[in-house]
Amino acid sequence: MAAGENGCANDFSKYEELVASSLPAYQQGIGSSPYRKYEGFWYPEHLLAPTLMMRDTFVARPADVILATTPKSGTTWLKALVYCVVHRGHHAPADERHPLRASSPHDVVPFLHSIYEDHRSASPGPLLEGMPSPRVLAVHAPLTALPASVRESGCRVVYLCRDPKDAFVSLRHYLDEIKPKGAAMTPFAEAFDLFCDGVSPFGPVWDNMAEYWNESVARPEEVMFLRYEDLKEDTVGSVRRLAAFLGCPFTDEEAERGVPVAIVELCSMDKMRSVEANRDGMHRDDYLSIKNSAFFRKGEVGDWKVHITLEMARRLDGIVEEKLRGSGFSLIDQP
Numbered sequence: 249m250a251a252g253e254n255g256c257a258n259d260f261s262k263y264e265e266l267v268a269s270s271l272p273a274y275q276q277g278i279g280s281s282p283y284r285k286y287e288g289f290w291y292p293e294h295l296l297a298p299t300l301m302m303r304d305t306f307v308a309r310p311a312d313v314i315l316a317t318t319p320k321s322g323t324t325w326l327k328a329l330v331y332c333v334v335h336r337g338h339h340a341p342a343d344e345r346h347p348l349r350a351s352s353p354h355d356v357v358p359f360l361h362s363i364y365e366d367h368r369s370a371s372p373g374p375l376l377e378g379m380p381s382p383r384v385l386a387v388h389a390p391l392t393a394l395p396a397s398v399r400e401s402g403c404r405v406v407y408l409c410r411d412p413k414d415a416f417v418s419l420r421h422y423l424d425e426i427k428p429k430g431a432a433m434t435p436f437a438e439a440f441d442l443f444c445d446g447v448s449p450f451g452p453v454w455d456n457m458a459e460y461w462n463e464s465v466a467r468p469e470e471v472m473f474l475r476y477e478d479l480k481e482d483t484v485g486s487v488r489r490l491a492a493f494l495g496c497p498f499t500d501e502e503a504e505r506g507v508p509v510a511i512v513e514l515c516s517m518d519k520m521r522s523v524e525a526n527r528d529g530m531h532r533d534d535y536l537s538i539k540n541s542a543f544f545r546k547g548e549v550g551d552w553k554v555h556i557t558l559e560m561a562r563r564l565d566g567i568v569e570e571k572l573r574g575s576g577f578s579l580i581d582q583p
């Protein structure tokens with residue numbers, strides 16, 4: 249492996265300098281922390297340097313599975329489902345010692361940007377290289393900020409999106425939950441305006457979706473595009489399609505034994521919420537300590553109706569529809 253692949257310690261400061269230089273910034277984004285704009289996308293400031301280092305140095309393997317989402321699209325759920333599908337040979341979903349009965353989905357499927365952030369003063373290389381295949385790893389990065397090796401290796405990418413209205417509401421609850429003690433939140437109406445202007449983590453969400461949608465149309469064997477709403481409506485069917493896409497379809501015998509249903513049950517909101525690590529545990533990185541419980545709220549489609557007005561909904565729907573026009577897909581849940 250060539251020097252610098254997967255990144256070495258002294259690279260990180262180069263990216264930090266770039267971030268701190270002249271990139272446009274919002275001091276308080278849509279929550280309580282700063283955002284920076286880079287090549288058309290808004291990043292939580294602390295995640296931009298690790299994302300760029302990942303883009304430039306991560307070496308994907310053909311057997312890797314990369315889960316891509318914007319925050320609050322159901323990442324935690326997707327991580328759990330895909331982990332169960334891919335590792336069911338070693339960990340049967342009914343097994344009382346299944347890793348997801350003791351660990352957060354974020355621990356068994358790490359974010360690549362978190363690995364780069366946490367290993368800024370050492371090197372993420374040994375950790376990444378030491379992971380056995382198939383590695384299941386997650387990103388929030390837009391497609392254009394994925395490492396070139398993801399495409400070149402032909403590894404599978406699963407993208408999950410969600411109605412931006414529900415994602416916005418979910419995000420506001422989450423940001424409020426995780427804000428540092430005493431930090432002020434951008435007022436709700438102002439945050440909604442920013443979201444409509446595209447200022448959201450790894451957003452504009454519509455551009456993030458459009459990039460992955462187009463890629464899934466161009467490379468359907470390697471990029472799968474999912475919607476949270478479809479996952480909710482037919483979780484077992486979605487899990488079967490996921491397994492087929494990932495090259496490990498359920499056998500008839502597995503289907504008869506109810507393996508897909510058992511996976512769905514293990515990853516259900518109620519089951520996940522009851523796991524001690526998800527109820528009382530913490531998700532820590534260099535920047536934040538987050539209660540794992542913050543990743544499990546309602547898990548409903550259409551919760552936006554409780555939190556934003558019809559007028560706001562129409563405005564956001566109109567923007568998303570306009571931005572996605574011509575792309576061949578739509579995810580608008582009409583009010």
Ligand code: A3P
Nearest residue numbers: 320321322323324325418516517544545546547
């Ligand atoms: P709500 O805030 O609308 O309830 P992410 O994992 O990308 O951070 O997304 C979090 C959203 O997914 C939250 O939405 C959360 O409740 C929901 N979620 C988490 N686990 C889920 C599960 N097992 N099934 C359905 N939704 C889930």
